[in-house]
Amino acid sequence: MDDNCFLQAGHGARFDWGPVGAERLAPDVACLVVVDVLSFTTAVTVAVESGIRVFPYRWRDDSAASFADRMDAVLAVGRRKTTTTEPWSLSPAALRRAPFTPRLVLPSPNGSAIAAAADGAVVVAGSLRNATAVGRWLATHGYGTAERPVGVIAAGERWPDGSLRPALEDLLGAGAVLAALREHGGGTPSPEAAVAAAAFAGTTDVSAAVAASASGRELADAGFADDVAVSTELDACTVVPVLTGGAFAAAE
Secondary structure: OOHHHHHOOOOOEEEEEHHHHHHHHHHHOOEEEEEOOOOHHHHHHHHHHOOOEEEEEOOOOHHHHHHHHHHOOEEOEOHHHOOOOOOOEOOHHHHHHOOOOOEEEEEOOOHHHHHHOOOOOEEEEEOOOOHHHHHHHHHHOOOOOOOOOEEEEEOOEEOOOOOEEOOHHHHHHHHHHHHHHHHOOOOOEOHHHHHHHHHHHOOOOHHHHHHHOHHHHHHHHOOOHHHHHHHOOOOOOOOOEEEEOOEEEEOO
């Protein structure tokens, strides 16, 4: 089979899953929108709207600490490891409570891996919190047309064996961005993108759906129901984080 069929060529708005999907679309699009609702891109919106520059990094290991040192940035800790001296983590609720820090390294094996697959494309962090703002920004800047196609990537989660687990919250988040792009004049969506947008439009109560989903229940059962609540603040954020100089910052 010709690999080109997976590019969704000829469509201004495209949709795929995970780092592999991002790697496949990246060479053929002008912009990639990363959607990792629980919780990387939601955390990015919370941090960036407070003025923090967020450096994505795939793993939180010794190399992440070295990277943070090189970037003169604070390294986020695991959700369960926040302290009064290290209050920054992948938890959007914890980031909202944490004091300001100008530069933050935020490890994430899903969202950060997709950002790293950009291959020269502009990278935007999208979520349920800023979907309309992202769709409007894309259309305003000419993305989503046949000449400047955009790929919206739902991050998904991981099964224990490392394989991709498609996640409802990311389908809805990606669909929200795609629906907003179309509403603000974006080009013809691929069938994949159209179905993602329809999934969002057809969900009566997005917050309830995410809370009751496998990922939402997993986080809540682990004691992080407040992260689910922040992640489902539909269109509460007008900031569009764009990867610039290795860090997400608010688009002008």
